[in-house]
Amino acid sequence: MPKLNENYLKLENNYLFAEIAHRTAAYSEAHPDKPLIRLGIGDVTKPLSDIVVKALHDAVDDMASAESFHGYGPEQGYEATRKAIAGYYERNGVSVDADDIFISDGAKSDTGNITDMFGHDNVILIPDPVYPVYVDSNTMCGNQITYISANAENDFLPLPNHDQHVDLIYICSPNNPTGACYNKEQLKEWVDYALENEAVILFDSAYEAFISDPELPRSIYAIEGAKKCAIEFCSLSKTAGFTGTRCGYTVVPKELVFKASTGEEMSIHNMWNRRQSTKYNGTAYIIQKAAEVVFSEEGINECNQNIEYYKKNAKLIADTMTELGIRFYGGHHSPYIWFECPNGMDAWECFDYLLNEIQVVGTPGAGFGENGKNFFRLTSFGNYENTVEAMKRFKSLFAK
Amino acid sequence: MPKLNENYLKLENNYLFAEIAHRTAAYSEAHPDKPLIRLGIGDVTKPLSDIVVKALHDAVDDMASAESFHGYGPEQGYEATRKAIAGYYERNGVSVDADDIFISDGAKSDTGNITDMFGHDNVILIPDPVYPVYVDSNTMCGNQITYISANAENDFLPLPNHDQHVDLIYICSPNNPTGACYNKEQLKEWVDYALENEAVILFDSAYEAFISDPELPRSIYAIEGAKKCAIEFCSLSKTAGFTGTRCGYTVVPKELVFKASTGEEMSIHNMWNRRQSTKYNGTAYIIQKAAEVVFSEEGINECNQNIEYYKKNAKLIADTMTELGIRFYGGHHSPYIWFECPNGMDAWECFDYLLNEIQVVGTPGAGFGENGKNFFRLTSFGNYENTVEAMKRFKSLFAK
Numbered sequence: 001m002p003k004l005n006e007n008y009l010k011l012e013n014n015y016l017f018a019e020i021a022h023r024t025a026a027y028s029e030a031h032p033d034k035p036l037i038r039l040g041i042g043d044v045t046k047p048l049s050d051i052v053v054k055a056l057h058d059a060v061d062d063m064a065s066a067e068s069f070h071g072y073g074p075e076q077g078y079e080a081t082r083k084a085i086a087g088y089y090e091r092n093g094v095s096v097d098a099d100d101i102f103i104s105d106g107a108k109s110d111t112g113n114i115t116d117m118f119g120h121d122n123v124i125l126i127p128d129p130v131y132p133v134y135v136d137s138n139t140m141c142g143n144q145i146t147y148i149s150a151n152a153e154n155d156f157l158p159l160p161n162h163d164q165h166v167d168l169i170y171i172c173s174p175n176n177p178t179g180a181c182y183n184k185e186q187l188k189e190w191v192d193y194a195l196e197n198e199a200v201i202l203f204d205s206a207y208e209a210f211i212s213d214p215e216l217p218r219s220i221y222a223i224e225g226a227k228k229c230a231i232e233f234c235s236l237s238k239t240a241g242f243t244g245t246r247c248g249y250t251v252v253p254k255e256l257v258f259k260a261s262t263g264e265e266m267s268i269h270n271m272w273n274r275r276q277s278t279k280y281n282g283t284a285y286i287i288q289k290a291a292e293v294v295f296s297e298e299g300i301n302e303c304n305q306n307i308e309y310y311k312k313n314a315k316l317i318a319d320t321m322t323e324l325g326i327r328f329y330g331g332h333h334s335p336y337i338w339f340e341c342p343n344g345m346d347a348w349e350c351f352d353y354l355l356n357e358i359q360v361v362g363t364p365g366a367g368f369g370e371n372g373k374n375f376f377r378l379t380s381f382g383n384y385e386n387t388v389e390a391m392k393r394f395k396s397l398f399a400k
Numbered sequence: 401m402p403k404l405n406e407n408y409l410k411l412e413n414n415y416l417f418a419e420i421a422h423r424t425a426a427y428s429e430a431h432p433d434k435p436l437i438r439l440g441i442g443d444v445t446k447p448l449s450d451i452v453v454k455a456l457h458d459a460v461d462d463m464a465s466a467e468s469f470h471g472y473g474p475e476q477g478y479e480a481t482r483k484a485i486a487g488y489y490e491r492n493g494v495s496v497d498a499d500d501i502f503i504s505d506g507a508k509s510d511t512g513n514i515t516d517m518f519g520h521d522n523v524i525l526i527p528d529p530v531y532p533v534y535v536d537s538n539t540m541c542g543n544q545i546t547y548i549s550a551n552a553e554n555d556f557l558p559l560p561n562h563d564q565h566v567d568l569i570y571i572c573s574p575n576n577p578t579g580a581c582y583n584k585e586q587l588k589e590w591v592d593y594a595l596e597n598e599a600v601i602l603f604d605s606a607y608e609a610f611i612s613d614p615e616l617p618r619s620i621y622a623i624e625g626a627k628k629c630a631i632e633f634c635s636l637s638k639t640a641g642f643t644g645t646r647c648g649y650t651v652v653p654k655e656l657v658f659k660a661s662t663g664e665e666m667s668i669h670n671m672w673n674r675r676q677s678t679k680y681n682g683t684a685y686i687i688q689k690a691a692e693v694v695f696s697e698e699g700i701n702e703c704n705q706n707i708e709y710y711k712k713n714a715k716l717i718a719d720t721m722t723e724l725g726i727r728f729y730g731g732h733h734s735p736y737i738w739f740e741c742p743n744g745m746d747a748w749e750c751f752d753y754l755l756n757e758i759q760v761v762g763t764p765g766a767g768f769g770e771n772g773k774n775f776f777r778l779t780s781f782g783n784y785e786n787t788v789e790a791m792k793r794f795k796s797l798f799a800k
Contacts, residue, residue, distance in 0.1 A: 001567065001598035001599075001658055001659065002518055002519075002522050002567040002568055002598075002599065002600050002658060003518065003519030003520075003521055003522055003567070003661075004517060004518060004519060004658055004660060004666045004668070004671070005516060005517055005518055005519055005671070006519065006660050006661065006662070006666075008666065008671050008674065009660060009662070009664060009666070011674065043471040043472045044471050045466065045469070045471065046466065046469070047463060047464050047465050047466050047469045048463045048464055048469075050464075053460060053461075053463065053464040056460040056463070056686070057457060057460055060453060060456040060457055060460065061453075063447060063448045063453065063456070063644070063645065064447050064448055064450075064453040065447050066445065066446065066447050069445070069446070069447045069448070069644075070644040071443040071444050071445065071641075071643040071644045072443045072643045072644060073644055105505055105680075105681070105683075105684075106681045108678075108679065108680065108681040109679055109680055109681065112678055112679030112680075113679055116405060116540065116541075117404060117405055118402055118403065118404060118405055119402070119403030119404060119405055119406065120403075121403055122402050122403055132678075133678055133679070136674075136678045137678055137679060140516065140675070140678065141516075167401065167402040167403070168402055198401035198402075199401075199402065200402050241471075243471040243472045243681075244463070244469075244470040244471045244472060244473055244682075244684065244685040245463065245684050245685070245686065246681065246682070246683065246684040258401055258402060258404055259401065260404060260406050260409060261403075261406065262406070262409070264409060266404045266406075266408065266409070268404070271404070271405070271408050274408065274411065274536075275540070278512055278532075278533055278536045278537055278540065279508065279509055279512030279513055279533070279537060280505075280508065280509055280512075281505070281506045281508040281509065281643075281646065282644075282646070283505075283646065284505075284644065284645050284646040284684065284687060285644040285645070286456070286645065286686070286687075287684060287686075287687075
């Protein structure tokens, strides 16, 4: 009988979205006359931009004739796509070598698979609350996790504890679920700490396109020294509405070289290349052609129109919270608004209260970790009219 | 300093295709007047079928308007695509539950990632010669490999050794690189052995579309009892020319339940679902819509026109080998022809000889394992005219 991977027995069942669906369905069945406004889901709703649609059609046509047909592509991704991404970094003031970029089918795959690179006895620092993939992917391979508390006291932006040594550090900024975004000084503190400790930062920048303030870093590589200590994961999911089109990229700098127990030098860049060449066969040609266009100046300008739409929703929610005196995070450089449940409710009480009283569906922060137990996440991915209506109802419910 | 995954130090460098490229480039530089015929590559060359191209364009249009836009899809794949695949199985006489099918971006990802399901002290049986992913993915997670010899004596179709217990068995039929294809009785012997030993068969059927004889099994599930002991990996790469379009599927039957060391039951289906939900975010909507059409009756008929084209090439190569009295395998139910190097040459001598004498580039069998050291792989994915010319040159070179 095969021995199975018993680490899977240690995974916690993630009931969050199932429980939301269950309670929501029960309410709708009992109150068919009361339509719901859904501001819970972290998924885009606007269609792909025209320039992207055109690139997709053109690439499909390429596949329709023998002369322009594309079979297996390079596992790391087409050079033109990698160069377009490097150009996007450059326009944002950050220098990244196109050779260090790996195109994938999304940041979830890469943030999940990156555990393949590491041994099993590292000290792994993960914030609470957190995007569950970091926790589950480490649990699946039997790793121990050390949590760092993100909370109202540190504005959900925890900083390193210099008395503690760690080997791997997960950072997501702008953060999912809290919307909190590190500034340059704070990220520099993390990079300096990582360099001192010879730790590796796993930096998830999937929401960088929501950053408005040019002073806020959109990439860990905006910080000096980061190429010696950080891997960056990013995605077109939010940047270009690719949640259903599937494309992401990961930067693994060649500078990331560490010593094995044998004294031999190991390059994480080379290891990741070998992993992807063995367990991945490249992102579809059609999708990469679209990604290439996304990162052109014209493409980014078009895609930003959707981002601006979502940011208008985010601002509306944030302004409402401010007006109501509800403490919140995010909303400015993020599609997420993370607010403290009013009137001492816990997250699930707040969920039921909003559902029953004003038919607004959000996400209880408890689903993201212990520190979310009194917080609630709303997203700006709904349509504007619904968001306006939801906020009107918030005001009538919570106005003093 | 992070502990890296030192199993990567045990990986053998795969110089095969780099060495082929190197020797080929050197020859071309020295003989610019002698164009090469490339029959080495395992990649399709015919464009996508019209019906697939139309489905891709339609799906791109869906993504262009808010009403038909698709964001995150189900991690397991859209039900319509899974049902289309189940229907394809059914038309081939095999019953597979659409709920047991997981859509992916290709068989390489799934055959590589499946190691995540298992512990590290299994006896893992892998044939030699072999598709390198099975070996490398197990080496990457520190697993020991037991090789089973595929050779001319067993027609490159080894059968179980009933005196030996194993836990996991990799089988690829029709085989890459040898083209050999198991018949029903032989596969039944493997399934019976697996059931007796409570072993799991990891069955790679990526080349099933090349099987012409209705008596030869195109799926492990054509054998009774296989759902209790086998996972099947398949791909649209060869079936529909999707090497650059990226879609595959894996069948993980719910019957695959084994006991953990704690006595607790563990379902591989549920584990794989959890893995894919954590480390994968579904295959692109556009690609899945195309896959759905591939597996319609009309789609398969259109795609089969390309398969027939490649099979005509394969038959031409096989007939030439027969005429020349060169012992070979495959060619009938496979795009690959695996022949014994003539005149006592080893695989690399044969490579140089064919390159220098008749400018035909193939793949030395030595790159697939010890048992390939005197064999050579040609593929039928070239164009017909080139294949005709290559075989003409073979005849002039090897005719007695």
